[in-house]
Amino acid sequence: MTQETSPQERRDLMYGEQDLSSLTIFSGSFINYGYWSDVDPDRPITVDERTESQAEMYRRVVSRLEPGLGERLLELGCGIGVGAALVAREFGVMVTGVDRSDEQLERARRVNAEAIAELADRLTFQKGSVTELPSADNAVEGVYAVEMLQHVDDLAQTAREVQRVLRPGGRFATAAFFAPDAVEPSLSELIETIGPGIDVIRPVGEFAADLSEAGLEDVEVDPIGEHVWPYFDRWVAQTEYADSWGRNWLRCYENGWIDYYIVTA
Template identity: 30%
Template sequence: MIKLQSLAEDLLGADLPIGFRAYDGSRMGPSNPTASIVVHSSKALRYIATSPGQLGFARAYITGEVDLEGDIYEIINIQSRLPIVKLNFAQFIKALRILGLSNLRPLPPPPEEIKKQWAFRHSLRRDSATVSHHYDVSNAFYRLVLGPSMTYSCAVFESKSDTLEKAQENKYELICKKLSLKAGERLLDIGCGWGGMAIHAARHYGVNVVAVTVSKNQMELARQRVSEEGLSEQVEIRLQDYRKIDDGPFDAVSSIGMFEHVGLAQIRDYFSGIYALLAPGGRLLNHAISRWPGQKARMMRGGFMDHYVFPDAEVHEVGTVISSLQQAGFEARHMEDLREHYALTLQHWVKNLENNWAEAVATSSEARARIWKLYMAGCATIFAQDRLRIHQVLAVKNRLPGGTNDLPLRPNW
């Protein structure tokens, strides 16, 4: 009988720098590896042989048919060796000889895989469903991963020794300074998460905040946190889609880590809607993941991220963002790339999950915890390697005629 090692060498290379062990006694790699792929059953091979792209490997890991032991980043770094297409004919024949024809039928995907949505992409209904899939896991699970700040966006590190909580506070402070917030002004926070930005801006800058989310879990906890901070008179948390906001004007708008849920075809309407909500002289800070020119907006379509993490997410090129802002009437004033900061942020989240693994599994499931570890470690590597970026873009709605605003002549943050 052919051992799985023969197929593994074909797929991963005989010079594999990490360990490999399989249920049939197959072994590859260094004698004392710092990281290993462990295949527990023939179901893993069935997933890989019958699923498109890297979905098969992901499904095998999520269901526990494959384990990733040791340093997750070492395993992520060999991802280019993983089968990115269906097995070629010779590899398929090897799999057939290992499993037998009757055992090569496709397995059903794990229940955590999002079902296909039939509503129009980025319609109110479909966006609500896809956001709920990701953000309504459980607040307890998010607290274990994100830490006390409950902030699910790229932090800003003054040094690598900063704690995650300090770096998240730095991020909120940076955004408030960029927006030149003043006491008594009105701030709209789009995609407010669990209320971190709203609380910081109200407490430290004396602004009145309307903060919106389409996640019921986020809304409930954000309202609780606002109440506990004694800020209920200043901060209103709404369960509302940004497209339904009609009570402007606002002096400033922050959009932190939600722009990826705005479809490429909706960018102009998104910025035009914000422009209409702002008072003359109003400021917008858009904080969002961005892609290289030429990369596809829906880079994740059909893959692991699209099926398990961010269904329908689209990543925009920063030049397109700035052009769309200007087409909506804004003047783009400042752009900052925080790519390395997001790699550090994600590494902190992975460490939090690893340190709280048993509790994270208890508050969600083993499969959900595995999805998050794979997703966050993979994204940390992607940002560290400059395969994705994240930008903050500051824009202003100038007073017309005259083109005046109250922003500083030079950045003072």
């Protein structure tokens, strides 16, 4: 990959051709750091527990939408779509997963073929950008995203698109990592994906302001790092990435430079 490769091209490669979900730091075709409750510290974390932590992150986010049966939801950056399938099945809603990657959408339709057949029109996938959503105005009751907004260069435009597609009274929820305050410059040295722009770290208050300025109301920011970073670090320590930069997430969290949030509006 050349120096001239843009951050978006790097993201497209990572999530497309390279299939990030195949790495052992993830499992079950999910791609998130997981929402963890108590895990016995005296034994290794199992693959089933790792997978369940990622499924639980979806439940925690979508439950903030308080969706009613049959309501229509959009998932931004759905990836392989196992989270969208979980949401459609467990919450009894209609979910359209939106992703910009043809490779990811092909995987989503293949991996979730059984769920698509079972759920009929309650689970669909569509190509599109989060800054130009492929939905009409006032089309859905809820929009959510799980650990993908750190890959978006224009969060203000994303907020405007969320506001546009939501029906009156609709809700938005996301899980993502942000800086609690000003961005610490050394983050780009400690986290390999920040320097080349694959992950963009912003103050969480900046994104909350984007949502408010787009016309969304009742914006709430809930830090959940205690349920993410210590457990994720334990999991990484069990993999072949034990000596990698991935262990620096916990260090950054403990130094107050980064945290994980559920943001709703």
